[in-house]
Amino acid sequence: MNSIIIGQYIPGKGFFYKLDPRTKIVAVLFLMIAVFMLENIAQLFMALGIALFILLLGRISIIKVIKGLKAIFVLLIFTFVFQVALNTEGKILSQANMHFNLYSVIGVVLAFIIWRLLVRVGKFKILMFIAFILGVYIILRYVNFGTDFYSFSLTIYEKGIEMSVFVVVRILIIITFTTVLTLTTKPTDLTHGIESLLRPLKKIGFNSEDFALIISLSLRYIPTIFDEAQKIMAAQASRGADFSEGKLKDKLKQIISLLVPMFIIAFMRSEELADAMESRNFVPGQPRTRINVLKFSMIDVYSGIFTLLCLAGAIVNKVI
Amino acid sequence: MGIRFNQVTHEYASYSKVTYKAIHNISLSILEHDEFIALVGHTGSGKSTLAKHMNALIFPTSGTVEIFNNIITKKRDKKIKYNSIRKSVGLVFQFPEYQLFEDTVEKDIMFGPLNFKVSIEEAKKVALESLELVGLDESYLNRNPFNLSGGEKKRVSIAGILALDPEILVLDEPTSGLDPEGKNILMRLFKDIHKKTNKTIIIITHDMDLVYQYFNRVLVLKDGELSFDGSPERLFKSDILDKNHLDFPNTIKTLKHIKETMNLDINIYQKTVEDVIKELNRVTKNE
Numbered sequence: 001m002n003s004i005i006i007g008q009y010i011p012g013k014g015f016f017y018k019l020d021p022r023t024k025i026v027a028v029l030f031l032m033i034a035v036f037m038l039e040n041i042a043q044l045f046m047a048l049g050i051a052l053f054i055l056l057l058g059r060i061s062i063i064k065v066i067k068g069l070k071a072i073f074v075l076l077i078f079t080f081v082f083q084v085a086l087n088t089e090g091k092i093l094s095q096a097n098m099h100f101n102l103y104s105v106i107g108v109v110l111a112f113i114i115w116r117l118l119v120r121v122g123k124f125k126i127l128m129f130i131a132f133i134l135g136v137y138i139i140l141r142y143v144n145f146g147t148d149f150y151s152f153s154l155t156i157y158e159k160g161i162e163m164s165v166f167v168v169v170r171i172l173i174i175i176t177f178t179t180v181l182t183l184t185t186k187p188t189d190l191t192h193g194i195e196s197l198l199r200p201l202k203k204i205g206f207n208s209e210d211f212a213l214i215i216s217l218s219l220r221y222i223p224t225i226f227d228e229a230q231k232i233m234a235a236q237a238s239r240g241a242d243f244s245e246g247k248l249k250d251k252l253k254q255i256i257s258l259l260v261p262m263f264i265i266a267f268m269r270s271e272e273l274a275d276a277m278e279s280r281n282f283v284p285g286q287p288r289t290r291i292n293v294l295k296f297s298m299i300d301v302y303s304g305i306f307t308l309l310c311l312a313g314a315i316v317n318k319v320i
Numbered sequence: 321m322g323i324r325f326n327q328v329t330h331e332y333a334s335y336s337k338v339t340y341k342a343i344h345n346i347s348l349s350i351l352e353h354d355e356f357i358a359l360v361g362h363t364g365s366g367k368s369t370l371a372k373h374m375n376a377l378i379f380p381t382s383g384t385v386e387i388f389n390n391i392i393t394k395k396r397d398k399k400i401k402y403n404s405i406r407k408s409v410g411l412v413f414q415f416p417e418y419q420l421f422e423d424t425v426e427k428d429i430m431f432g433p434l435n436f437k438v439s440i441e442e443a444k445k446v447a448l449e450s451l452e453l454v455g456l457d458e459s460y461l462n463r464n465p466f467n468l469s470g471g472e473k474k475r476v477s478i479a480g481i482l483a484l485d486p487e488i489l490v491l492d493e494p495t496s497g498l499d500p501e502g503k504n505i506l507m508r509l510f511k512d513i514h515k516k517t518n519k520t521i522i523i524i525t526h527d528m529d530l531v532y533q534y535f536n537r538v539l540v541l542k543d544g545e546l547s548f549d550g551s552p553e554r555l556f557k558s559d560i561l562d563k564n565h566l567d568f569p570n571t572i573k574t575l576k577h578i579k580e581t582m583n584l585d586i587n588i589y590q591k592t593v594e595d596v597i598k599e600l601n602r603v604t605k606n607e
Contacts, residue, residue, distance in 0.1 A: 144514035228418075235418040236379045238411040239480060240435030242403050250435070257431065264466065266419070 015299070016058040016184035021193030023300040028181045035173050041162060043317065044169050050310065058180060065179050066234050072175065073126050076168050081133065083164030090159030096141045098148040104143040111135045191216040196294060198239045208282065217273070225266060226247035226265040232261045321354030321386070321408065322488055323519060324375055328383035330369055344544040345383070350374075352388070352487050355520040356511070358552070360532045361541030362565045367524045369412075370541065371490050374522070375409040376402050388487070397426060397558040407436055409484030414493045418464075418479035425451070425476050426461040432484045443483075451481040451485055453516075471502045481514070487521045489513075497526060502593075503527065506536050507595075532569040532592045542565055558590065571596050 016024065038044050053060055069076075085137070115132040119125050141154075193211030201206060233243060241254040328346045330337040343366040350357065357462050361367050372378045373385050376392050385392040388408050390400045413419060422428035429447040430440075438446070445535070451460060454475040460468075465476050475495060481489065507530050525531060531538055532552050540548035540562045541553065543566040547553055553559065556572055568576075575588035575596060584603050590596045 022353050226551065231413070231415075232418045234372065235413045237377055238375060238402050238413070239419070239432035240406055241431075257421045261418055265417055289370070 005179070009184055010064075012059075012184070014059045014184070016180060018059075018297070018299055019184075019303060020294055020296050020300045021185050021189040022196055022294060023303055024181050024185055025044045025190070025193050025197060027303060028177045030307045030311045034311045037314040037318045038170075041169075044166060044173075047173055048169055051173045054091055054125055054180060055176065058184060060180060064183070065176055066199055069172070070126070071174060072171075074129070074170060076139070077133065080168050080173065084160045084165055085154065086164050087160035088155070088157055089160070090157045093158050093161065095153060095155045097144070097151055097213060098140040098154050099144045099148045101143070101146040101148045102142070103146050106141050107135050107139040107143055111139060121177055131224070136211075175196065186236055188216055189220040191219065192292075192294060193291075207285070209288070221266075221269070224269070228265050228269075229258065229262060233256055235261075253276045322350045322355075322388065324386040325373070326384045326386065328373060328380040328385055330366075330373065330378065331381045337491040341544050342366045343373075343541070346370065346498055347548050348539065348549055349486070350522065350548060351520060353518045353520050355537060356521075356535055356540060357363055357520070357522045358535040359522060359524045359539045359541070360528070360531060362568060365541040366544040367541055369544075370413060371492055371522070373523060374490050375411045376400075376405045377411065383446050403435070403581045408486055409488045409490060410481035410484050411477050412489070412491045412494060414496060416470075416473040419477045419480060420465040420473060421425070423464055424462050425456075425465050426478065428462050428465050429480045429483045436484065436489070447479070447484045447487070450479040451476075453482055453499045453513055454479045463583075471498055471506075474498070474506070486519070488522065490522045490524075491527070492524045494523060495527060495530065503530065511532075526566050528569040529571070532571065540566070553589065575599070597599065 001258060035044075035047050038047060052062070052299075055065065115128055115135075119126050192214045194215065196210035198206065198211065236254065236257045237243070241250075241257055243251065243254060259306045325346050325348050329344050330342045332342055333339055349433055359367050359370065369378070369600065373380060373392075374387070376385070376390075378386060379392055379394055379396070381394060387405050392400070392405075393398075396402075420428055422431060426444065426447050429450060430443040431441040433446050434440070441468075449460065450458075456475055456479070457598055459473070460476070465473060468476065471559065478491070478494065494510075495506055498506065510521055513519065513582065523535075535552055538548065538550065538552050538555050539546060540560060547564060548560050556568060561568060569571075569591075571590045571593065572588050575586050575590060578584065578600070579586045581590055586603050587599060590599050
């Protein structure tokens with residue numbers, strides 16, 4: 001769980017910590033729009049360069065970001081595989097019959113078992129997953145002896161490869177941007193920023209303060225609830241319900257033994273919180289002042305100009 | 321041998337590479353029966369961390385814990401059945417809310433035994449037995465655990481662990497949040513269970529009155545290190561308590577005060593209120 005860094009603030013000093021959260025939110029939004037406007041791979045790799053430059057500027061270690069990507073790596077691989085398999089534009093790169101026969105199915109099952117065994121002992125899980133998918137491809141393609149009970153032709157097009165790289169790199173860039181945002185901005189500052197940005201919506205009846213309060217409360221309680229979940233798991237493990245041992249059928253029952261106390265504790269907590277807020281004179285909807293008032297500084301101006309330049313570049317590129 | 325700690329250290333990792341040593345270099349051994357041990361220490365001294373090592377809920381960062389001949393190290397060992405360790409060492413947590421989840425008390429107590437493949441009839445029998453062991457009667461079996469009082473919830477959660485029939489029972493602050501009367505009732509209950517079954521019982525507590533009155537061995541933790549291991553009598557005669565920000569039992573405090581202000585020849589080491597009264601009567605008669 002600690003390896004997921006998307007949405008986790010890590011205290012530190014540096015360029016991005018000094019930026020106003022509003023600047024950061026708007027910049028991430030604009031840069032994301034700019035990335036979606038790019039049309040070919042060369043431009044996209046330029047954008048990747050900018051993303052790396054941003055990491056460098058903020059002195060954020062790339063390893064940290066890569067570790068954070070672990071959680072969505074499966075998604076990336078699936079995107080890649082589907083793009084390769086389903087896109088039918090451009091020149092044909094390779095055409096191959098995929099065979100499903102007794103031997104190839106046994107081979108796939110063996111590959112699967114070997115992969116699961118290796119994952120248990122080894123470290124490079126993601127590399128093994130890629131190797132597994134490649135292995136399945138090779139087995140299905142070349143094990144062509146015996147009678148096929150099913151076969152289909154897998155054609156890989158040039159455009160398919162290009163698009164899959166395109167999509168994956170685009171996701172990588174966007175995640176890098178958002179990770180920089182959440183790594184360097186305290187959740188409270190983030191909601192602060194969102195609230196301040198949404199304030200004009202009050203005219204159409206949307207109260208951004210309430211919205212910000214809801215978000216900041218839920219963010220505040222994620223670690224608490226996570227803590228509670230671990231305590232409940234420990235308590236249930238003491239009664240023989242260890243989540244890392246046992247069969248699937250037992251696990252279902254164990255999940256209930258986790259969920260029920262979770263709900264009860266969450267309700268208890270929220271009631272206590274409501275009481276605590278009211279006893280400190282919190283009245284919903286009343287105007288409130290802040291301890292830390294957000295202020296723009298010169299670096300916000302520079303970052304804003306940089307962002308606008310990137311966006312303008314992307315728009316000009318799209319139009320021309 | 322029940323549980324043996326061998327130079328156990330446990331560190332909690334945090335983001336910024338700063339690790340926090342919850343317990344440090346602890347060596348001790350606990351017999352598998354006949355012991356009645358209190359684990360004391362101020363808040364944050366590592367009591368709960370130590371307790372969680374006793375049934376392998378967490379693993380030491382260095383050193384080894386030997387629990388009924390299973391050697392627990394830093395890494396999870398495929399050969400060890402951690403679930404069965406939890407059957408031999410039962411750990412009751414401080415807050416019953418973390419444990420209770422079924423809609424009747426009976427089902428909740430049965431959850432543990434059923435996890436260990438006991439038949440339903442057997443589990444029902446065990447549920448009733450352990451409920452009686454914690455001093456609640458049959459009528460509780462079909463009640464909803466969430467509608468019980470704090471003390472009753474605590475008892476039900478203890479019954480849930482007792483139903484596993486563990487060799488060693490570890491309780492994390494079972495008396496917290498109870499009134500003095502409730503505390504004493506619960507302590508007598510544990511003493512009773514201890515006498516009836518000969519099980520080793522380890523109790524984490526802050527209450528020095530209880531420690532002096534009921535226990536025959538005390539472990540004192542200070543900043544994650546074991547600073548005392550011995551009888552309460554020896555503990556309260558030494559100066560370790562002052563160093564550990566811990567309090568003396570009320571009986572000793574009161575008698576000490578009387579002795580100093582009135583300059584009487586009193587034996588201040590009395591365990592119960594009755595003993596104190598007896599001692600005071602003895603002294604005043606002599607005067």
